[in-house]
Amino acid sequence: MSKELKNGLPPTPPTNFLRGIIDADIAAGTYANRQDAQGESLPQVVTRFPPEPNGYLHIGHAKSICLNFGLARDYGGRCHLRFDDTNPEKEDQEYVDTIIDSVKWLGFDWHHDGHPHLYYASNYFDFMYAGAQALIRAGHAYVDEQNAERMRETRGTLTEPGIDSPWRNRPAEESLRLFDEMRAGTHADGTLILRAKISMASPNMNLRDPAIYRIRHATHHNTGDKWCVYPMYSFAHPIEDALENISHSICTLEFEDQRPLYDWVLERLAEAGLLQPPAPRQYEFARLNLTYIVTSKRKLKQLVDEKIVDGWDDPRMPTLVGLRRRGYTPEAIRLMCERTGASKHNSWIDYSVLEGALRDDLDPKAARAVAVLNPLKLIIDNFPENADATETACSAPVYPMGHPEHDSAVRRFPISKELWIEREDFMEVPSKGYFRLFPGNRVRLRYGYVVECTGCDKDEQGNITAVHCTYFPDSKSGTPGSATYKVKGNLHWVSAVHALQAEVRLYERLFIDPHPDAGGKDFKAALNPDSRQVLQAYLEPTLQDARPGDLFQFERHGYFVADQLDSTADKLVFNRAVTLKDSWGK
Known part of the structure; x- marks a missing residue:
């Protein structure tokens, strides 16, 4: 595993303008020697993540979560989780619960020195009302x-x-x-x-x-x-920060023009004797603008309400619950946030950066398996009907070489007279440069034997229904005889007798336009009609114990997760999280 991926984060936090500000404040002692209302000492860095509980968190929120909690962690401070619940008509306990769950899932915690720091703006309504009265009097x-x-x-x-x-x-x-x-x-x-x-x-x-x-x-x-x-919100926010002794109030750039109002509220209430120095300061960073998604809560809700997607946790949604169900890991999201950094300038980050972070996270740790997604029957005509399954079984590594804990783990799976292969792995009349199965050609069944194609069966419409071949008993991978066979093709397969049936959902980006709602465009006009494809596939039998949330690399096809809601012991359902390589840039 590379140093960059240790614990899902770079070993040394990258420098950015926010760290420069914090370093200067620490050097100057701006927030040193403070105490809270109970007389407890306060760290010099106190940040907060303040979502409004009016929807589900999305990938843009992840950037703010990682930044606020990450800075507090790196400077030995604390970060509060605070619900800015000042708009009762749009807020709900459902959103409070999912936000708490999502922050925990990303790997962050609001406890510090054994004390929880979870707050609600509504807890301060009495103070805010008194503050408003003080402003009127003055x-x-x-x-x-x-x-x-x-x-x-x-x-x-x-x-x-x-x-x-x-x-x-x-x-x-x-x-x-x-x-x-x-x-x-x-x-x-x-x-x-x-x-x-x-x-x-x-x-x-x-x-x-x-x-x-x-x-x-x-x-x-x-x-x-x-x-x-x-x-x-513009009145409540600075008051909340002050009452919670926030030192660095980190917001996205759209709040930059509101900073003078933020300071004005704190100054007036300090003059009234309601707040004590030092006051928190607001700093703004560029929000995460990711291509091929929309992050407007109104538009996301529209996708849900109009049943364009199957709920907030649809794997095509940019919500954290959707990404989690898709197969994204908290480590990958944190890594993407670290790689994109914190800046004062708005820019667009291509969606492939997020996908690349997931590949980099999963490649060294996802267990390998074989899945045939578009099956075609392959019959080995000379394979013995009564072959000893133990003697003919094939083996393959569970994890890639260099895995720190399971480098030697091996999975074993049977081979039989009838197999499933990918339909694209046979051509009756091969095109130039085609090295897979066609009459007269030899290929290796991955981890198994070399076979030679002898022909195929067709139905009345001329559709190929099965492929025939013969195998060479002394060619099994890992045996001395295998080295004498030189072939160019190497095919994935599963035993038809032993394979597990599963539903496999292939997900693509929900939009085909990198900026689906820019310039007032109708974002629904950019919906990708092929954003989900559902297949009936066959998997190697080692996956029979897969549990919801388990992640695998299906060799050749990508990284997949057992669906958290629909996958059961009786019905396996897998979602493709990401392909092995970026195909959108081609």
């Missing part, structure tokens, strides 16, 4: 009665300032009363909204009196019906 917020459409109309443009709300200079006492009425449920959704009072002429649109609290009469998955006013 003249930094007001209750507005304009509807959403009017607020958009008066927001201005990139070249023109916004227009002040008629209620911008409303007395603080009146705004406090209306804000309390909002909380009490006196007003309907959309009739009142709390806005920060900053500057309608700011060149940064995010500072033009942004909304910080709105009315939502909806049941919350965590707080039930206690609240009918909820903070906006």
Whole structure:
């Protein structure tokens, strides 16, 4: 195994701009000698992964997970898992549960020094409400009665300032009363909204009196019906970071323009005596833009709701549950995230980088097996009917040479008079350069005997139904006589008598366009009609004990996983995770 793949990660973390920032903060002691509310010492690096529980995590989230948890790990700090659950209409406990499971599956944990650090934004609603009241008292917020459409109309443009709300200079006492009425449920959704009072002429649109609290009469998955006013994410996020003593709040680039608002909220609440220094700082990195997928939660949900895919865990989906079911390993995903690094500049990463990481992870550790996916019967006419299965059995290594634990492991499987071979391995009239079976040609049955093709059977329509051959008893692989036979073709096969029947699902990319939703395109127009092919295949009998989640390399065909939901002892189902080589670039 290469050094690069030790534990699925490079041995020395690559340098990036975030590590430079953290190194400088540690050298300056920016977050040194801190204590939490209980008087416990805090590490100098505290990060967080803050998903909203309104959908399933996808491969883009994996980049943020690996970055936040990885930085905390490498600097001896801690990373919090926090649910930014401020939008009750779209959030659900189902999403909370799957997010927790996915983060664990990727190999990360939010415990530090024996203490769990799993949090919910909703746990801070009382503090956030008090913080909003403090802003009103200080003249930094007001209750507005304009509807959403009017607020958009008066927001201005990139070249023109916004227009002040008629209620911008409303007395603080009146705004406090209306804000309390909002909380009490006196007003309907959309009739009142709390806005920060900053500057309608700011060149940064995010500072033009942004909304910080709105009315939502909806049941919350965590707080039930206690609240009918909820903070906006841009207001809640910096407060959550401050209350959790986050040092480095690492976000994707789309939040860069919101950083001034992030700092403004923390500064105003510190002035009110509600927060103590040092304040967390927000830093932005380029999100993972992977070709041939969509990551919009709305579009992913559309694929599920319209039954274009078979659920969030469909192996064609870019969700972590889908990739897991497809056969992707956490080590491969972590490796891909490390290889793509952290940058301040947006760029596209080709999907083949993810596939390459999976091949590199599985190649040294996936057990080998033979599967015939498009079967054609091969009959060895001179093979004895009553042959001793023990004497004629063939053997092959279970793992590739150099495997650290199982280099000497051997699998044994029988050969018989009738075999299954791949249909493409026979041509009655061979094309130029064809070295597999055709009348008069000799090939080696991989791990077995040399055979010579004598002809084939056809049905009334002229379709080939079986191929005939004779074998040479002294040509078995691993025996002294095998060296005297020189052949160019080497065929995979399984014994027809002993083979296991299985359903094999061949998955390809869900989209044929590398940028299926770019520029407002209809992403469904780019769906790949051949993204899944279901075959009835034959496998070597050593796979009879395969369990859901077990990974194998089917020689010649790629890496496959026993399906986590559908594969049972009575019905084997395998999903192809990735081919042996990248065929999309050709």
